[in-house]
Each structure stands twice: as C-alpha cells, then as structure tokens.
Amino acid sequence: MENTEEKELVPFVILARYYNTTLTDKFKHRKFWVNPVKGEVKSFLPGTVDKIFVIEGQEVKKGDVLLIHEAMKMKNRILSPVDGVVKKIDVAEGDKIKKDTLMVYIEPNK
C-alpha cells in the first residue's frame, strides 16, 4: 500500500503549475538521463569479460574488436564505436561486470 497518509506533500510542477502531492517510490527512484560520452564502451548486459584484444595506447578503427563479453551464454564481440586511441581499459579478463559498466574508453580522433 502506498500509504498516502504518512507521506509528505511536496510541490510538483506540471505545465508551469505546481501541485502539492505525494511522490511514489518509483518516481523518486527513476533513472536520470545522462548524456552519453562518445568513445565510452559500456556493457549492455551483465556478464563476464572473456578476452581483451587491445592494450592502452593502441590505435583502433571503428568496428575493430575490443573484447569478448560473455553474457546470456553468448560470446559477444564488442566493437569500437569510433576511430581513436584506447585511452583506458577498466576491466580485466575474467571480471564479472554489471550492466552499464564502463569497460573501455576510446579517445576519438579529432
């Protein structure tokens, strides 16, 4: 039960008008939008880093295989999204990682 009696009334603005109301837990815990950073390679599923093919400082082309990410019994080839230089590798082979974990950052070529 969303117990409305015990919840605090807060001002809530919809179309420039405020209303005093209670907030749901779901609303309070909603995910905030963050602008994606070009060159950041994040895990799209939770899983395991199976094999890494690049080293920091290496030049890569868009589409080069960076690593194998094993998730849901599939070995997924993770490709570089841009031409650039591998600036940082944040994972090691064998790491179990969550969804949206930053794995590799490729500094895009200017």
Add this chain to the structure above:
Amino acid sequence: MSSITSKILDLNEKIEQLHKGGGEAAISKQEASGKLTARNRILALLDENSFHEYDLFVQHDSHDFGMEKKKLPGDGVITGTGTISGQPVCIYAQDFTVAGGSLGLAHARKITKIMDHALKLRMPIIGINDSGGARIQEGVGALAGYGEIFYRNTIASGVIPQISVILGPCAGGAVYSPALTDFVFVVDQISKMFITGPNVIKTVLGEEISQEDLGGAKVQAQTTGNAHFFAKSEFECFQQIKNLISLIPASNTEKAKDIPSSEPKQQTPLESIIPSDPHQPYDVREIIRSIADNSDFFEVQEMWAANIVIGFGRMGGKTVGFVANQPMVLAGVLDIDSACKAARFIRYCDSFNIPIVTLEDMPGYLPGVDQEHAGVIRHGAKMLYAYSEATVPKITVILRKAYGGGYIAMNSRHLGADFVFAWPTAEIAVMGPEGAANIIFAKEIKEAEDPQAMREQKVQEYIDKFANPYVAASKGFIDTVINPGETRSYILHALALSDNKEEMRPAKKHGLPPF
C-alpha cells in the same frame, strides 16, 4: 458382505487414500510454512458442501528417471466445481505436498479439462497456484502442458472471468498463465512469482536478491503491477475473491447481478472534499465513496500506479467500474503505468458489460526522459484505445482539472462518452493557466516593464476566460454543469437510461491496440 458393498468400501478407501495428498509429513511442512493445503483452500473458498471433485484418479504415464515407480495422488492438482455465494465456479488448486505441485502433462490436462468445462458452461475459472514449476522428469511434456493452459487462457479471455490466486511459488513458465488471466491475487510472505529465480540471477548476473524482494507479494502488488489484489492472509484473500465474484457477471453474455440500491453511508458534502486552493490535493476515493452505494469501493491494484484509482462499486444496485485520477499521488498525472492500469481495467469492464464511471481531475502527462524513452506515447495510447473501443455505458464527471491530452484521454465526449458532466470547479483547457499565459502572452510579458506583474495579470486573464467548464459547455463537449451534490443522482439517471445501450462497431477480426 455383498459385492456391491465391498466395491463401495473399496471406492471409499481409494478416495481416502488419495485425499491424503503427499502424506502427513508433507502436509505438516506445508502447514508449518503458514499455508493451507490445496484441498483446504478449495473448501475455505467455496460454499460449504458445494465442492465436486473431478479426475481424482488421474495418473501420469511418465516412465523415465524412476517416475514409473512414483504414484502421485491426483498428479499434484485438485480440480472440480462448486459455488461461491451460490454462483457456480470451476476451480483447480495445485497441491504442493505432491511432488512439489510440479506440473506434468497429466497435471496440466486436468487443468485444461476444467478450463474447457468453465468455458463451455460459461462460469468463472479460479486457479490456485502453488507449484515448484515444470516436472523436469517429463521434459517437453511439461512444456506442452503449460502451452495448452496458456492457449485456453487466451481463448477464454473476455468470455469468462479468469482468476489466479498465487499461494506459493509460481516460477518460470508457470507465471504466464496468471499473467494472461483477468485478476491475480497474492498473499504477503506466501506468494512468489518470477521468471528466473534468485539462484539463476546470482549465477548469471552476480546479483544477490531474496525471493521476497525479487517477486514476493508486495513487489508484485506495488512495483510490477502484476498482482491486482494483496492480502495479509489466505483467509483475507478468499474474502477478496468472494467479494470480486459477487461484483462481476459469470460470462460476457450476462450482466453482473443487481442488488437493491442503497444510499452512500458517507454523507460528506462533495464540495467540501475538494480544497478551494487548486494547488492542494485530496483523496479522490473519498469522492467515490460519497457517490457509491453503501460507500463500498472495491479497489483494484491499489498499491501500483496510485496516481490513478480503479475499482468496482455499485450505483443503484448495479456494478460499475470507477476510473479516477488521484490528485494525492503525483498530482494525478497520467504516465505509463497509470495508462496501462486504467486501459486494462476499462477493457475488462467493456468485456463484461460493466458501465464505466470516470472521475477526472488531472493536470497532464508526467514529463521526463525516462517516460518518453520507455514509450509513454505507445502506452498512453492504450487508454485512448480502451475508452474509444468500449461500448458499455460511459459516464464522465469532471471534478477539477481537465487539461490538454489528459482531457481527451479521460473518457471525453470525443472518445465516445455517453454523458459528460462537470462541476462548476472544473477547468477545461489546453493546459494550466500559468503554462498557457507564458506561451500566449510571451511577448507582452517579456516586453513589460514589470514582467512578473504582467505574467500574473495574464495568468488571471486566462483563468477568468478558460479555467471553467463553460467554454466546453458552450460547445456541447460537456452535457451540463452540475452542482456537486447532484453527482450521484445524475449518474444514477444516466445509468438507468443506458441500460439497453447498443453501439455497433464495424466487423473485424480484432483491433490493434498498442500492446
């Protein structure tokens, strides 16, 4: 002893043996975990002496992995017919004491047989779920069993009421039968529903979570919206089921039973429930209780998407479905969850000939990237679809705000409402006065010597012109502006007039609601 007598004794002995289910040890274990046995659940739910069991003698014919040596009483499920307050129902209850209530082909065929029976005889089907899942030893036979149940759930959908009661684990494929049915009942600490359990999640994803936090009764009733009714005990749950059965018809060709009309117990003047300050909230359920017979309101999905309120009540003795914005939660905005919640309920009412009474007080749609990216366009459209599609009597009362898309969505005249009434407090406009003034008078406000004063003046101008029901009334979009105290009598009159409402739609196989 004559041979007939001995045959009867033999039968009685067989029945007695089978009624023991999984045996004393298993039964004590079931009861120690706070659960009734399958048979006692059926007896507690149905009218006394009304249960007639079928297929008690059914046995599986699996002969792999030692199954050939295992006799499973009733194959782990009890099926039959009975009555609830005199209303005939078909029922099945999985027996966790027999092989963990696991579902094999014979078990599933008992369920599909009683479902077929319910569909042919046009009566509600109640399924009590308490099962460890597929009987692994039977392999694909168990999967076939689930599939045959899902198929029947779909065919019977919108024809007979289908009620799922989760009184134990219900995991993997098993969860999809409840998901396809009309109403799902859960009990605190007893019900557990998930597609993949904590063990698999831990192995695959490394996330640790308890069964309760993953898919317990509270989660299903509050977070996911999979459950419609939450109870603290099995007893309370059975009372809720009885209550629901009394409010709905036995099939889509009937109407819910009328009972004598009674006045609302709650006699608070309606206009005193709504605060005079338009920024202040109130509990819209107070309005519902002030117009419903005996002030009874049986709320559906009370804990989930509480910014919209849905549920059953009676008016003039007839069952109606209420849909109302809840200013007390998120100011009563429409969002993905509330649109899905209302749309399904509207379609339920339409399928089962239950008139819909809509109470409107909504400021607009919930803004946010998360909403847009999660598809509020598609999900929000479900509500437009459901209201437009419904041919049952549709009555709307605009209590306060009716702004923008929400005005259209909340069963407006334009979506086919039969009666639209507005209180004098109604504000029917394309958006709230502040937002509208900012846009219409942007230039004047910007160029004014005192922009703030100018804004306030323009907001007031807009309020004077549009923050009322009379512009909409002048166009005939609402039928009349009523005194709040007359709300019940206007609705009763409208319901009486609509008793024989008939509205035709072009023939089609089925529409394409934005699933």
